Amino acid sequence: MKIVKNIILPLMLSPLLLTACGGSSSSSKNEVIVAAPITITPERSGQSVARQWNEVLLHAIRNDYARPTVHARNLFHISSAMFDAWSVYRPQVKPFLWGNNVAGFNCLAQAVDLPIDIIPFQEQAISFASYKMIKHRFRLSPGANNIIATADALMTRLGFDVDDTSVDYVNGSAAALGNAIAQCYINFGLQDGANEQQFYSNRHYQSVNPALALGAGQSGNPTIVDLNRWQPLSIQGYIDQAGNPVDDMPEFLSPEWGQVVPFSLSANDKTVFTRDGFDYQVYHDPGMPPLIGSDTADLYKWGFSLVAIWSAHLDENDGVEWDISPKSIGNINSFPTTFSQYNEFYNQLDGGDTSAGYTLNPVTNQPYQEQIVPRGDYGRVLAEFWADGPESETPPGHWFVILNTVSDHNLLEKRWAGTGEILGHLEWDIKSYFAMGGTMHDAAIAAWGIKGRYDYIRPVSAIRAMADLGQSSDEQLPSYHLNGILLVDGYIELVGANDALAGDNKQNFGKIKIYGWKGPDYINNPATDKAGVDWILAENWWPYQRPSFVTPPFAGYVSGHSTYSRAAAELMTAMTGSRFFPGGMSQFDVVANEFLVFEQGPSVNMTLQWATYQDASDQCSLSRIWGGIHPPADDITGRLIGEKIGKNSFEFVQDYFNQ
Incomplete structure (x- = not known):
């Protein structure tokens, strides 16, 4: 095995709808899988959407200032937001911030109805959460234009609307759920002791x-x-x-x-x-x-x-x-x-x-x-x-x-x-x-x-x-x-x-x-x-x-x-x-x-x-x-x-x- 640094892996194709009988899934044994039309997602066709967003995040870090503390925090908060977006559709898993109180900060959340095929919803929520947070955290980077263009490109390839900023997730919108989760992390980060408001200055x-x-x-x-x-x-x-x-x-x-x-x-x-x-x-x-x-x-x-x-x-x-x-x-x-x-x-x-x-x-x-x-x-x-x-x-x-x-x-x-x-x-x-x-x-x-x-x-x-x-x-x-x-x-x-x-x-x-x-x-x-x-x-x-x-x-x-x-x-x-x-x-x-x-x-x-x-x-x-x-x-x-x-x-x- 080789460890290769500084490479952005190829982004996957946009989701397509196909009729099939069953399909592979990362579902747990408690989830229901039925023979029905399913979505061909990044998870089912190769590289996961989480991996693709992680590559965009690493690309963003490479084009930002050298701040190991700040980027350790970025890696955690964005990975945690992805985890929360994924966990909403897995009731047996506990989110980190979504719906919880962390160090005195409350992130309020309402329950959502679970679809039969959860993976497309997870991927969409993960994508909108990651996209919004990356845009927020790297908007002042020296390579901001390049970073945002890379994030936009992934959203387009995944078939998602970068202009969808709704947070009204109760109606079942996974995009809105991702946006809402990202906003919780953004608000959390503005009071977590990192002094983000003042560009992390001493x-x-x-x-x-x-x-x-x-x-x-x-x-x-x-x-x-x-x-x-x-x-x-x-x-x-x-x-x-x-x-x-x-x-x-x-x-x-x-x-x-x-x-x-x-x-x-x-x-x-x-x-x-x-x-x-x-x-x-x-x-x-x-x-x-x-x-x-x-x-x-x-x-x-x-x-x-x-x-x-x-x-x-x-x-x-x-x-x-x-x-x-x-x-x-x-x-x-x-x-x-x-x-x-x-x-x-x-x-x-x-x-x-x-x-x-x-x-x-x-x-x-x-x-x-x-x-x-x-x-x-x-x-x-x-x-x-x-x-x-x-x-x-x-x-x-x-x-x-x-x-x-x-x-x-x-x-x-x-x-x-x-x-x-x-x-x-x-x-x-x-x-x-x-x-x-x-x-x-x-x-x-x-x-x-x-x-x-x-x-x-x-x-x-x-x-x-x-x-x-x-x-x-x-x-x-x-x-x-x-x-x-x-x-x-x-x-x-x-x-x-x-x-x-x-x-x-x-x-x-x-x-x-x-x-x-x-x-x-x-x-x-x-x-x-x-x-x-x-x-x-x-x-x-x-x-x-x-x-x-x-x-x-x-x-x-x-x-x-x-x-x-x-x-x-x-x-x-x-x-x-x-x-x-x-x-x-x-x-x-x-x-x-x-x-x-x-x-x-x-x-x-x-x-x-x-x-x-x-x-x-x-x-x-x-x-x-x-x-x-x-x-x-x-x-x-x-x-x-x-x-x-x-x-x-x-x-x-x-x-x-x-x-």
């Missing part, structure tokens, strides 16, 4: 650090005030993660997101912290990260030094080759529970983790075939593949792409939790989107609530700031400072008098140098150039990212990628009833010198492979360290929280399916 948060200027002629981090707190970046020609030019320096995205109404997160798991007169709501509080100037300062220095060291791995010519198949990578059964255990989990000098791999593919009962590639290619490809950069569907949307790919696999039996009857395409998609949307929404609320509360520094700020101070390894050596960076032979050293980096006037003598990726200044043409790895002044250290982006505009602790991915992996395991991908492996093909975006590479063809959903999640987490975005402290805490969220969300969603 109401209280202020950064304690002035911006770090990055670009030509800018070095070090001379203006930082607090080495433990997040620092905005000032980048000339800044382009956000979705590829949109941004004139102003981006502010912290969603530091107050812990206030948003969640899906399954429990008040029992919530802690409230007050800072500067604002209550930061935190679910699954992990406690303080390692802090400079505290008794965890050594762990702080170790973590950020590891990020700098791993940037030395981004050169395919270093002679190091790895087997990147499931034979050697994956199958991690536990994570460290304290910061002091991290050095046993991560390989600080050589990269990677404690993966054990698998002896056999449990589906084929055959060994996984080795795949030997340069480590420098592997690390760069991971950083790019999981970065969810320009025109991506953001991390929560990426897991919807993975879900869709799994759902398409011919070996997947669509049995909920791996048991019971095989579900029709529509029922499977509706339930799995509802569950995945709620899980991604909760992951965003938990991760960004923590980000806002702890306001933790990113590697580009920490590494440059520590290097400006000096080294903290040996008081007898030059440039000693208690809060300086740790020296590591071969990776982080002092500039000597005869060093090429010392300068003509020895002005850099005694400064810190790092053996790592040289940065974007060494790339003129990304199609033909690569920066490579060499000794650079630490004050010029750069994450393996685009020069117009550098680092996401929000705090690091905890990693959103790690939280989203682990939560999704746990949910996928529970929904499918197996921790393994269908067939025992999923993969993504990478073509030499065509995949990397901001430099040439990789030097060889390779195939990213994962045996289990957790393996894909773990790979995503490591990619953020090679990408220079997160230290280990951000990563493991995110994985542990995501694991809780995924499991709890699956248990929570069962109550809606089993009335």
